[in-house]
Amino acid sequence: MPVTAHPAFNKACAYFKIKLIRIPVDPITLEVDLKKMRRAITKNTCMLVASAPNFPHGAIDPIEDISKIALEYGIPLHVDACLGGFLIAFMDEAGFPLKPFDFRVPGVMSISCDTHKxxxxxxxxSVILYRTPEIREHQFYALGDWPGGIYASPSVAGSRSGYLIACCWATLMYYGHKGYVEETRKIIEVTRYIADGWSKISGLRLLHNSDVSVVAAGSDIFNIYYLIDGMIAKGWHLNGLQNPAGIHIAITQLHTQAGVADRLLQDTRDCVAEILKSDNKNDTPTAVIYGTSQKVPDKSIVCDMAKLFIGACYETRIPSATKNE
Ligand SMILES: Cc1ncc(COP(=O)(O)O)c(C=O)c1O
Structure with missing residues (x-):
């Protein structure tokens, strides 16, 4: 899979002991290297992955090209449309035509698509779609001789909340096909407006064209992580990217409200101007975190730190200083 695909795949492979091969992307275009993808295929390859779009840069992978490779080698292609599935399905009708990304492409065998985004x-x-019921059946599990009765379960999760499924269904009915086309139109229009605005800020460089709803940017002249902290101070939250360093924002319904996009652009311009005035010298928390992480050659130490952080969130022991109080 392209290195830009979501860590949910890395996590699944770690759980199921599957060897994952991450294919690098071109450092300039950030598109997956198809030659390297083809070369990485072995007789053990069980799946190819493409994102539509990927989380870091919002780019849709070349699905038709990857599909050709998948068909040639007889390997199923999964399209991860978790992030943007409910936009790309409506973009044609909203006036933003896309190349085929779904079962119209013959090598695509499954598609994931998050309803909660x-x-x-x-x-x-959430939703996972399979090209055929036979492929879907691999997901089902049944045990016929259990003393507790005949057991059958359709998904990795066992007990599931009917309440959430009902809320999901009700929301889908509330928006309806027309509603989703309209929301898609508004979100894509604002995304392109913000991408255009950011591309005109001197010092900021878009990392990729905004194929769907994510705008990603970097800088060749200032530490881009300063922008994250500068924007936090103004009440915004931008995500940090790495390899290459960058930031991104995923445009949502909130940003389509009157005046929000213009405020975001004005605040970005002001922040960039402040950073350039400071001569790149004000180290800020995000810059320090990413700067330190990049200097650590052994990334397992970075993972250990991240796991320590999660562990601390689950910590229930009372610190000794307060125990005697
Ligand atoms: C592109 C993409 N794929 C997959 C996921 C799946 O995430 P999770 O493991 O949280 O369900 C996400 C979530 O942000 C995503 O953006």
């Missing part, structure tokens, strides 16, 4: 439903229910 641009489907606007509560988290906890």
């Amino acid at each position: 641009y489907g606007f439903t509560p988290k906890g229910a």
